Amino acid sequence: MNLSKLALSLGRSATLKLNEVANNLKAEGKPVIHLGGGEPEEKIPGGADGESRKLLDSGFVRYTPVSGTAPLKKEIAAYTERYYGIKPGPKNIVVASGAKQAIYNFLISVVDPGDQVIFPAPYWVSYPEMVRLAYGTPIAVRPREGQLLVSAEDIEAHLTSNTKAILLNSPNNPSGQVYPEDFIREMVELCEARDIYLVMDDIYNRLVFDGLKAPSAFNFSKRPLNESVIVSINGVSKTFSMTGYRIGWSVADEALSQAMIKVQAQVSSCPSALSQAAAAGALRDEGGGFVENLRQGLEKKRDIMVAELSRLKKVKLHKPQGTFYSFPDFSAYEKDSRKLSALLLEKALVVTVPGAEFGLEGHLRLSYCGSEKGIVEGVGRIRGLLD
Numbered sequence: 001m002n003l004s005k006l007a008l009s010l011g012r013s014a015t016l017k018l019n020e021v022a023n024n025l026k027a028e029g030k031p032v033i034h035l036g037g038g039e040p041e042e043k044i045p046g047g048a049d050g051e052s053r054k055l056l057d058s059g060f061v062r063y064t065p066v067s068g069t070a071p072l073k074k075e076i077a078a079y080t081e082r083y084y085g086i087k088p089g090p091k092n093i094v095v096a097s098g099a100k101q102a103i104y105n106f107l108i109s110v111v112d113p114g115d116q117v118i119f120p121a122p123y124w125v126s127y128p129e130m131v132r133l134a135y136g137t138p139i140a141v142r143p144r145e146g147q148l149l150v151s152a153e154d155i156e157a158h159l160t161s162n163t164k165a166i167l168l169n170s171p172n173n174p175s176g177q178v179y180p181e182d183f184i185r186e187m188v189e190l191c192e193a194r195d196i197y198l199v200m201d202d203i204y205n206r207l208v209f210d211g212l213k214a215p216s217a218f219n220f221s222k223r224p225l226n227e228s229v230i231v232s233i234n235g236v237s238k239t240f241s242m243t244g245y246r247i248g249w250s251v252a253d254e255a256l257s258q259a260m261i262k263v264q265a266q267v268s269s270c271p272s273a274l275s276q277a278a279a280a281g282a283l284r285d286e287g288g289g290f291v292e293n294l295r296q297g298l299e300k301k302r303d304i305m306v307a308e309l310s311r312l313k314k315v316k317l318h319k320p321q322g323t324f325y326s327f328p329d330f331s332a333y334e335k336d337s338r339k340l341s342a343l344l345l346e347k348a349l350v351v352t353v354p355g356a357e358f359g360l361e362g363h364l365r366l367s368y369c370g371s372e373k374g375i376v377e378g379v380g381r382i383r384g385l386l387d
């Protein structure tokens with residue numbers, strides 16, 4: 001095999017690797033409990049189903065415009081206005097095959113070899129490899145001991161003349177923490193003062209608990225959207241339980257969006273027409289309360305996860321404020337999270353994701369998007385083994 005240096009340098013997705021191991025064990029008939037998942041178990045909203053069926057029945061499932069269909073963009077504009085207080089025009093929106101491709105479109109459009117992209121740890125597992133895929137240098141900023149959030153000063157200390165973008169994900173995968181308003185405001189001010197892009201990966205922004213709201217970066221911007229350094233990323237994967245449809249999008253200034261369209265045109269031509277129809281159907285009336293039902297269900301499961309984890313003698317936990325992940329500190333049991341995760345899979349048949357994959361050792365990511373029974377039994381098995 002004669003692979004490129006780039007292909008050889010990329011790591012395999014840790015979460016996909018774990019899924020494979022868990023599936024193999026299940027196929028052998030082992031009673032595996034999956035606390036490593038990254039998708040809700042709910043069925044998709046009826047509107048999504050109806051719209052994609054209508055298109056399928058028409059018999060014409062064709063290429064769409066590269067940046068997405070007009071009906072979907074209309075829904076995305078309305079959604080953005082509802083939750084961000086700004087109304088993007090169609091030229092500010094690029095629909096992509098998942099939020100992941102939207103982030104990729106951005107990185108390929110702005111990063112030159114050697115440019116740095118900064119993000120706080122713990123971070124979504126894909127960020128470092130995605131930045132490398134764009135020949136950039138990923139810079140992870142770690143929080144202080146015992147913390148899960150970095151400060152604006154921590155980020156500022158890592159800025160160099162090569163910094164092209166800061167990438168934030170709030171509520172955060174894996175910590176479940178929501179970045180406070182002051183931090184987001186400081187990030188906007190910093191990026192605007194230095195002309196650095198601020199990418200807000202808002203894929204979980206509606207899945208927040210305890211009456212909290214994830215602050216919108218646009219609230220603190222002094223610039224109109226077409227001069228903005230803010231790029232908002234969102235999608236239907238998590239909020240509408242539509243991971244398999246692969247629809248995400250970016251909202252950004254027109255010039256940047258134009259560059260992202262050029263990239264996408266050569267990578268995938270356009271996202272699937274059927275999936276775009278489904279996403280428009282899901283967004284239209286928000287699935288008739290679908291998002292709120294999902295959010296409430298997750299808040300309940302979050303409470304169950306927190307209660308179960310609190311029964312472990314030496315676990316430290318920052319209560320998740322959103323998403324469907326918890327990120328407890330297990331270092332009092334075992335500092336090497338990969339070792340601990342492997343042990344839990346082998347001896348307790350429970351899948352967890354090692355904190356090291358998210359840039360923060362000593363922690364494990366435990367999801368609560370599965371069944372309540374699974375959460376109770378899974379954490380119970382961990383307790384049985386460790387305590």
Ligand SMILES: Cc1ncc(COP(=O)(O)O)c(C=O)c1O
Nearest residue numbers: 098099100124173203235237248
């Ligand atoms: C933080 C974060 N961003 C983006 C994505 C990707 O979303 P999509 O399925 O829309 O590509 C995920 C999925 O796990 C995620 O956790």
